[in-house]
Amino acid sequence: MYTIRNLKYNDVLTINSLKIEAKKITCIVGESGGGKTTFLRLLSKLVSPTEGTIEYYQQPLETLDSVAYRKEVVMLPQKPFIFPKTIRDNLVKGLNYHQKEINESSLEQALAFVNLAKPLSTDASRLSGGEAQRLAIARIILLDPQVILLDEPSSALDDETEAFVIKAMVNYVKEHQKSLIMITHSKHVAAHYGDTVLTIEKGCLKGSENNE
Amino acid sequence: MSDGIIQLNFLQVALAYIFVLIVLFFLRRRGIQREKELIFASLRMTIQLIAVGYILTFVFEQPHPLVTLAIVLIMVGFAILTLFRKFKGKLSHRIKKVIVLSMTLGTLPVVLYFLLIVIRVEPYYNPQYFVPITGMIIGNSMTGISLGIHTMLNRFNHQKHEIEESLILGATPKQASNQIINDSFDAAIMPTLNSMLGMGIIFLPGMMTGQILSGVAPNMAILYQIGIMLGILGGVSLATYLFLQLGYRTFFNHQKQLI
Numbered sequence: 275m276y277t278i279r280n281l282k283y284n285d286v287l288t289i290n291s292l293k294i295e296a297k298k299i300t301c302i303v304g305e306s307g308g309g310k311t312t313f314l315r316l317l318s319k320l321v322s323p324t325e326g327t328i329e330y331y332q333q334p335l336e337t338l339d340s341v342a343y344r345k346e347v348v349m350l351p352q353k354p355f356i357f358p359k360t361i362r363d364n365l366v367k368g369l370n371y372h373q374k375e376i377n378e379s380s381l382e383q384a385l386a387f388v389n390l391a392k393p394l395s396t397d398a399s400r401l402s403g404g405e406a407q408r409l410a411i412a413r414i415i416l417l418d419p420q421v422i423l424l425d426e427p428s429s430a431l432d433d434e435t436e437a438f439v440i441k442a443m444v445n446y447v448k449e450h451q452k453s454l455i456m457i458t459h460s461k462h463v464a465a466h467y468g469d470t471v472l473t474i475e476k477g478c479l480k481g482s483e484n485n486e
Numbered sequence: 487m488s489d490g491i492i493q494l495n496f497l498q499v500a501l502a503y504i505f506v507l508i509v510l511f512f513l514r515r516r517g518i519q520r521e522k523e524l525i526f527a528s529l530r531m532t533i534q535l536i537a538v539g540y541i542l543t544f545v546f547e548q549p550h551p552l553v554t555l556a557i558v559l560i561m562v563g564f565a566i567l568t569l570f571r572k573f574k575g576k577l578s579h580r581i582k583k584v585i586v587l588s589m590t591l592g593t594l595p596v597v598l599y600f601l602l603i604v605i606r607v608e609p610y611y612n613p614q615y616f617v618p619i620t621g622m623i624i625g626n627s628m629t630g631i632s633l634g635i636h637t638m639l640n641r642f643n644h645q646k647h648e649i650e651e652s653l654i655l656g657a658t659p660k661q662a663s664n665q666i667i668n669d670s671f672d673a674a675i676m677p678t679l680n681s682m683l684g685m686g687i688i689f690l691p692g693m694m695t696g697q698i699l700s701g702v703a704p705n706m707a708i709l710y711q712i713g714i715m716l717g718i719l720g721g722v723s724l725a726t727y728l729f730l731q732l733g734y735r736t737f738f739n740h741q742k743q744l745i
Contacts, residue, residue, distance in 0.1 A: 320650060322741055340742040345656040355651035368655035417656065 275421070275453060276317065280326035287312045289326075289479045294470070296421075299447060300455045301468030304475040310457045311352065313474060314423045317455065318349040345372055349423040350443075354410035356401065361385070362394035364409055368417045384412035388442055404435035411439060415446055422447060424456035440467070491700045503528070542617065551611040558597070558620050562590055565628040572632060576639055580736040584729055585631065592725025593627045600717040622693065622714055623721040626678065630722035631729050634674035638730065641666040642737050649744055659742050663734040674726040678719050685715065 275296035281289040287309035294300050302310050315321050316328060319340050328335045335343070357364050365381050381394060388408035392401075401409060407427050414422065427439050440458070444467050447454040458464050464471045465485065473481040506528050513520050545553055566589050570582065577585070597620050601607050607615040642649070645666070652662035685691055690698075693714055697707035739745050 318654060319741065320653065320743055322743065336741065340653075341656065341658050344653060348656075349654050351651070351654070353647075355647045357648070357651075367652070371652070371656035371658075371661060413655070 275331060277329040277332070278326070279329075281316070281323050281328060282325035283309075283312055283316060283321065283323050285477065287316070287474070287477050289313075289474075292472070292479060292482065294453075294455060296453050297451050298453060298469040299444060299467050300453075300470045300472060301464035302455065302457045302472045302474055303459070303461060303464050304473050304480070306459070308475040309477045310474050311425055314349055314425055314455070314457060318347060318423050319343055320349070345417070346419055347421040347423065348414050348417055348419040350410055350414055350425065352425040352427065354407065354413075356398045356406045356409060358399045359397075360394065361390075361392060361396045361398050361401075361409060364398050365394070365413055365416055368413050372417055374417070380416065384416045385409075387415060387446070388412045389438065404432060407435060407439055408442075411442060418450075419452070421453040421455065424454060426457045426459055542613075545613045545617070549609070549611065549613050554611040554613050554616045557613065557617055558594070561620055561624050562593065565589055565624050569628060569632055569635065573635060573639070577635075578736055581635075581733055584732040584736060585635070588725050588728035588732065589624075589627065589631065592631075592728045593624050593721045596717055596721040596724055597623050600713065600720075604713055604717070618693075619714065619717070623717055626718040627721040627725040630674040630678065630726045633677070634670045634726045634729055635733075637670040637673040638666060638733060641669065646744060653742070653744065659735065659738040659744075663737070667730045667734055670730055671726055674730075675719070675722055678722050682715055682719070685711070691715070 276292070276294040278289050278292040278294075280291075281287070302313065304310055312321070316323060319335055319338075322336060330338065330343070330347070357367060362381065365384065366376055369376050378394075385392065385394075388411045390405060390408045390412065392405070398406070398409060422443065424440075424443055427436050440456070440463055443454060443456070446452070469484070469486050471483045471485060472479060473483075506524065509524055510521060512518075513524065545557065566586055569585055569589070570577065597616075600623070601615055601619060602610060605615060605619075642663075649662045649666075653659070681691075691711050694704075694707045694711040697710060698704055702710075737745060
């Protein structure tokens with residue numbers, strides 16, 4: 275799915291060569307500040323490499339329309355932004371950008387999937403950190419993207435929520451034959467869920483392990 | 487009522503400087519260190535206005551289309567430079583170009599429409615009308631754009647996280663900036679709307695006051711004032727709208743990434 279060659283992003287990240295397969299779970303581990311989040315931002319095309327290329331199905335990213343690409347490849351940041359409106363407004367926002375039909379029952383289903391038992395009219399700014407994270411997942415699942423880029427949930431979350439977030443994503447990806455590229459600080463999570471485990475440290479790709 | 491205005495001489499105007507002396511007295515008594523600024527501001531205001539008086543007298547006595555055009559362009563140029571100075575160090579090269587374009591294309595059509603189609607000045611380049619009316623429209627548009635720039639820069643600086651989240655969810659740069667554009671437009675036109683609301687009740691506007699003082703019948707002064715207020719509204723809105731529609735793009739690169 276992704277072919278990366280001679281990638282460089284300022285002094286933050288260098289990857290000489292890497293392939294990431296479709297419909298698999300790729301975990302990224304490594305010390306914090308080592309360039310993992312930058313790698314996901316490059317893959318989501320929020321920033322562009324200063325050198326080298328990232329190809330998505332043999333097409334260089336810079337030749338693809340960014341908006342259309344981001345509709346296919348969606349990132350869940352470490353601290354997703356929750357719009358200061360209702361839960362419904364947050365769920366509908368992405369659907370509107372994707373020009374997808376809004377179906378009330380699918381909104382409810384998405385909330386049920388992430389185990390968020392709150393009315394759609396709830397003020398989203400009052401949600402706890404864990405609830406907000408789950409709302410962000412529901413928001414992404416509704417968009418039905420082909421690739422999900424998941425940055426590990428903020429360390430402010432409790433272990434239970436974190437485990438839930440990861441499990442929910444993994445289940446969704448497996449069930450719907452999607453691709454998941456996720457950063458995790460837990461070697462256990464990486465070993466347990468990852469088909470491939472990449473180690474990015476000190477701005478370099480240090481290793482790639484296949485668990486299949 | 488007399489037909490014209492009471493003629494003032496320099497001695498009479500000099501009597502008005504008593505107010506500067508009163509303020510100086512207050513400042514000194516309270517120990518507020520502003521005497522130099524007060525004297526400088528009073529002198530500068532006097533010299534600037536005397537100079538403008540002589541220039542306008544010369545221009546009015548020898549009207550010429552090129553002179554009128556030059557004055558209008560100088561006014562636009564000064565307004566643009568004032569904006570650049572006000573936001574020094576905060577404006578990208580691209581946004582500066584947008585300011586030049588929107589101040590020029592936003593205000594000049596309104597000035598021309600107002601003078602040539604609404605008032606129908608004769609001759610068409612008559613500086614007696616062109617100079618003050620262009621000044622009012624450009625001055626107010628500059629204030630409007632300035633508020634628009636301030637709001638837009640502020641919001642783009644403080645809402646990066648929100649804008650990127652919208653991009654992640656599939657928004658185009660325009661969709662991601664929509665709320666900022668609307669709020670900036672709102673901030674830009676609010677002072678004009680407020681002044682329209684208070685006009686005639688809370689205060690008598692400057693142009694109308696000037697015309698009444700110079701002997702124009704209040705009903706005629708009112709018609710001019712209504713016209714110029716609508717012209718100002720048009721200038722502020724058009725210039726700000728253009729600025730915002732083009733300005734938000736300068737915060738994104740060609741890969742639709744926030745910069």
